[in-house]
Amino acid sequence: DISNHNLREDFRKLLEKKVACPMPTISMGDGKSQTIRKFMKSEKSKLLCDLDSVATERENDLKKNGLTAYKDNVFYMIQEMEAWFISQPTILDTFYGVKISHKLASKNAELFNEPDKELERITKSTKKGSYHKVNHGTELLKLLDATILYNSFEDFKRLIDTLNKP
Secondary structure, eight states: OHHHHHHHHHHHHHHHTTOOSOOOOOOOOSSHHHHHHHHHHSTTOOEEEEOOSOGGGHHHHHHHTTOGGGGGGEEEESSOHHHHHHHSHHHHHHHHTSOOGGGSOSSOGGGOSOHHHHHHHHHTTSTTOSOOTTHHHHHHHHHOOHHHHHHHOHHHHHHHHHHTOO
16 A cells, blocks of 8 residues: 555654664554554564553553553554644644644643644645645654654654664
């Protein structure tokens, strides 16, 4: 599927901004449960997925998905990948070609319950139309500043540090 290929490549490019050693293979699943199954079947894998909750729910999600024994190799986008975009609102203005970032509530990006829905809400009247996870997400990933993510999101920092270990 071309959209998953683009998303995978854009994740790779984002991580390469901070990772000095050779990049691992990036596999994607169709949803969180399939991604977890792929992760569990592969040795030396790292799992990056949406938590779909606040950071304090990390342990509960690990238990619920049978990942407790793998927790050192599990990295969450809290709440979702879209929180990363919200954390750098100027990229939204750039991508959508109109100042929409002022429509976001002034709070930490991790505190939005459904960041994807928030992006849909603030972008619905733009020329590009309402936010779309794959179509717009791939383009927005390219605009992210990996250093800001590294300094803002604990799991992103941990992922980069883990990938940079010899």
